[in-house]
Amino acid sequence: xxxxxxxxxxxxxGAIAERAYKQEEAHMAALLDExxxxxxxxxxALDVVTAMAExxxxxxxxxxxxxxAPNAAGVVELDASIMDGDTRNAGAVAGLRGFVSPIRAxxxxxxxxxxxxxxxxxxxxxxxxxxxxxxxxPKSYYTPAESGLPGPESGSGTIGAVxxxxxxxxxxxxxxxxLGGKMPGRVGDTPIIGAGCWADRRAAISCxxxxxxxxxxxxxxxxxxxxxxxxxxxxxxxxxxIEDVRELxxxxxxxxxDAHGNIAAPFASQGMKRGIASSSGRxxxxxxx
Numbered sequence: 627x628x629x630x631x632x633x634x635x636x637x638x639x640g641a642i643a644e645r646a647y648k649q650e651e652a653h654m655a656a657l658l659d660e661x662x663x664x665x666x667x668x669x670x671a672l673d674v675v676t677a678m679a680e681x682x683x684x685x686x687x688x689x690x691x692x693x694x695a696p697n698a699a700g701v702v703e704l705d706a707s708i709m710d711g712d713t714r715n716a717g718a719v720a721g722l723r724g725f726v727s728p729i730r731a732x733x734x735x736x737x738x739x740x741x742x743x744x745x746x747x748x749x750x751x752x753x754x755x756x757x758x759x760x761x762x763x764p765k766s767y768y769t770p771a772e773s774g775l776p777g778p779e780s781g782s783g784t785i786g787a788v789x790x791x792x793x794x795x796x797x798x799x800x801x802x803x804x805l806g807g808k809m810p811g812r813v814g815d816t817p818i819i820g821a822g823c824w825a826d827r828r829a830a831i832s833c834x835x836x837x838x839x840x841x842x843x844x845x846x847x848x849x850x851x852x853x854x855x856x857x858x859x860x861x862x863x864x865x866x867x868i869e870d871v872r873e874l875x876x877x878x879x880x881x882x883x884d885a886h887g888n889i890a891a892p893f894a895s896q897g898m899k900r901g902i903a904s905s906s907g908r909x910x911x912x913x914x915x
Contacts, residue, residue, distance in 0.1 A: 694803020835878010
């Protein structure tokens with residue numbers, strides 16, 4: 627019997643042409659191998675996207691987790707979300723301070739509270755109660771991935787993962803440190819279910835870019851809505867959403883996988899760090915076109 631699985635990762639649509647991304651691409655390629663092996667042996671999509679997002683956060687190679695930059699007040703505030711497509715259960719945190727893995731905090735919100743989103747001090751208190759790993763010394767731990775780089779897109783390095791497992795279930799995860807130098811308390815699309823992250827039984831989507839624009843077009847959920855109500859293919863739906871973002875004056879991209887194992891990764895920016903693998907033999911690791 628043929629089994630179908632699919633996996634896509636992103637490390638943000640803030641890539642700029644003046645820089646090479648060999649280290650990021652090599653790490654993403656290794657993660658694809660790990661994620662593909664997990665899916666092949668029957669690990670759930672939810673567990674796979676959690677593991678992939680956690681590894682991307684820990685790498686310090688993207689503007690998420692260890693690689694996040696401080697806000698205008700010199701404080702690192704992190705956002706993350708996760709969604710189970712089969713049940714539409716979801717969890718998210720925003721403005722989280724002092725914890726190693728925001729995606730683990732988001733999943734704990736989904737699994738251990740009746741809520742979807744916790745923010746600020748409340749999110750931190752909850753993460754502490756869950757005994758999640760803390761950042762002991764923020765000054766030495768955080769190594770901003772894109773600090774000092776030129777261009778308006780240099781602060782965008784959100785990470786994400788979407789997957790279809792062999793049982794036909796979908797899941798998505800997204801995590802970010804947000805824009806470097808952002809206003810304290812600023813929240814972009816990443817922890818907003820429907821804007822920066824979405825999964826249902828049709829598709830799973832993770833977005834990256836200038837979050838205010840993704841919120842304004844409800845980007846992630848709109849991909850699935852276009853499939854359901856307009857009869858668009860995954861590729862067409864994803865491209866249409868990114869075109870909406872571009873027409874408003876924003877930039878960014880997304881990764882998406884549908885229930886048939888199709889994968890799309892459109893972007894409207896100089897580049898988007900991304901990796902794709904599927905049971906059909908498709909395998910790509912790219913930053914630019």
